[in-house]
Amino acid sequence: MPAKSAGLVSKAFAVFAKDIRLELRTKYAFNTILMFGVTTLAIVSFSLGQSGLPNKLLAALFWIIIFFSAMAALAQVFIREEETGTALALKLTADPNAVYLGKLFFNLTLLSLLTGIITPLFFIFTDAPTGDLWLFILVLVLGVIGLCGATTLVAAIISKAAVKGTLFAVLSFPILILPLIMLVAATDKALSGAAFSVIAAPIQGLIAYAVVMITASLMLFRFVWRE
Amino acid sequence: MFKLTADNLGKRFGERKVFSEIAFELSTGDSLAVTGPNGSGKSTLIMLLLGYHHATRGEVGFHEDNEPLSDSQIRSQTSLVSPYLNLYDHLTGEENLTFFATVSGGHVTGKRVDELLALVGLEGRGVDMVGSYSSGMKQRLKYAAALLNEPAFLFLDEPTSNLDDRGKGIVAQIVEEYRKKSIVVVATNEKEELSFASQICRLGQ
Numbered sequence: 001m002p003a004k005s006a007g008l009v010s011k012a013f014a015v016f017a018k019d020i021r022l023e024l025r026t027k028y029a030f031n032t033i034l035m036f037g038v039t040t041l042a043i044v045s046f047s048l049g050q051s052g053l054p055n056k057l058l059a060a061l062f063w064i065i066i067f068f069s070a071m072a073a074l075a076q077v078f079i080r081e082e083e084t085g086t087a088l089a090l091k092l093t094a095d096p097n098a099v100y101l102g103k104l105f106f107n108l109t110l111l112s113l114l115t116g117i118i119t120p121l122f123f124i125f126t127d128a129p130t131g132d133l134w135l136f137i138l139v140l141v142l143g144v145i146g147l148c149g150a151t152t153l154v155a156a157i158i159s160k161a162a163v164k165g166t167l168f169a170v171l172s173f174p175i176l177i178l179p180l181i182m183l184v185a186a187t188d189k190a191l192s193g194a195a196f197s198v199i200a201a202p203i204q205g206l207i208a209y210a211v212v213m214i215t216a217s218l219m220l221f222r223f224v225w226r227e
Numbered sequence: 228m229f230k231l232t233a234d235n236l237g238k239r240f241g242e243r244k245v246f247s248e249i250a251f252e253l254s255t256g257d258s259l260a261v262t263g264p265n266g267s268g269k270s271t272l273i274m275l276l277l278g279y280h281h282a283t284r285g286e287v288g289f290h291e292d293n294e295p296l297s298d299s300q301i302r303s304q305t306s307l308v309s310p311y312l313n314l315y316d317h318l319t320g321e322e323n324l325t326f327f328a329t330v331s332g333g334h335v336t337g338k339r340v341d342e343l344l345a346l347v348g349l350e351g352r353g354v355d356m357v358g359s360y361s362s363g364m365k366q367r368l369k370y371a372a373a374l375l376n377e378p379a380f381l382f383l384d385e386p387t388s389n390l391d392d393r394g395k396g397i398v399a400q401i402v403e404e405y406r407k408k409s410i411v412v413v414a415t416n417e418k419e420e421l422s423f424a425s426q427i428c429r430l431g432q
Contacts, residue, residue: 013291014329018318025317085313089372092277092307094330226279 015102033073037118040065045125051105058128058185074151075168077103078159107148131193139186142206146179149213156224229379231256236285260410260424267431269414306373309384316358328375343371362389386416
């Protein structure tokens with residue numbers, strides 16, 4: 001008999017730790033996301049050279065690389081459960097909120113690692129100005145949280161579909177277009193070294209977006225997961 | 228005292244009727260064998276009872292002392308062993324058991340894990356990756372996982388699938404123990420497995 005009852009945080013951490021362990025043993029999602037990110041960055045940088053692009057264009061290129069890298073791998077967190085037939089065991093035993101939170105933290109870890117590798121390479125390859133680095137990092141953190149908050153639920157929705165990869169990008173695009181516009185605007189300002197007051201509006205928008213997406217996902221996930 | 232009730236259950240996939248008018252009431256200490264030819268809906272009925280298929284008509288009820296159980300109570304009190312339920316190939320047997328114990332709301336000790344592995348004849352193999360197990364060993368590990376929470380409702384679909392004679396003996400022992408203290412529902416086509424249950428529900432007739 002279980003010795004004591006585990007709370008939501010323990011259960012979510014168990015799902016997260018299990019996914020991290022599986023990823024360390026298979027390296028499937030991380031290798032996919034890294035290869036996609038580095039390849040895209042290399043193509044972009046070799047094509048453009050040190051041509052001194054405007055900050056707005058650099059910001060857009062940066063988030064295009066992150067967006068498509070995320071699309072390449074973030075859905076794996078649910079697709080792997082369906083394809084290996086382990087989703088049923090998880091559905092039978094785990095609280096849906098714990099599953100969502102565990103998967104969300106796994107995706108956050110994965111995308112944080114990717115941005116941690118891609119960002120320095122981006123600055124090196126494109127010769128982008130660092131501007132206000134702390135503000136840039138703040139935008140980056142909010143971007144990662146917003147992207148993962150929205151795409152984790154979409155990943156659960158598409159995991160049973162036949163054309164998962166295409167559907168993931170198609171369904172994610174409409175809900176990510178708004179934060180991507182805000183991210184590009186905020187990144188442009190951060191690269192230019194603008195004052196915080198100039199960038200406050202998109203930052204507030206990004207915080208609100210992340211809170212709304214994660215809250216809505218927590219409320220809706222149990223219906224998506226059970227079907 | 229736990230109760231599992233099925234009230235006039237029916238299931239259709241589009242125009243095709245799978246079964247209809249299934250009704251029973253099981254209390255702790257009762258067991259039910261669901262049998263019938265291939266395609267008669269045995270696995271569908273199990274999934275429907277567990278809430279993973281919607282009934283076209285009728286209702287399923289899980290109760291404790293005549294009070295309906297919540298979704299989380301049902302999750303913590305039910306277990307399934309089935310060929311279509313898989314454990315994680317890239318985790319060891321012990322890691323699988325610890326993981327499922329934790330996500331189902333409990334905490335399992337190493338001693339308990341060892342006891343369960345010994346019960347299903349996997350002593351000494353808990354540190355191996357499940358991907359290296361044979362299909363029979365995987366089936367045994369599913370029993371160990373199913374018994375982690377000492378379920379009040381135990382669902383077995385093709386309970387001896389992939390098992391050798393020793394494995395079948397272990398399953399018979401487990402069912403013998405749990406049919407006294409739980410509600411056991413078995414879906415099977417094997418005649419000898421019908422003896423696992425005190426009641427029989429024949430589908431496809």
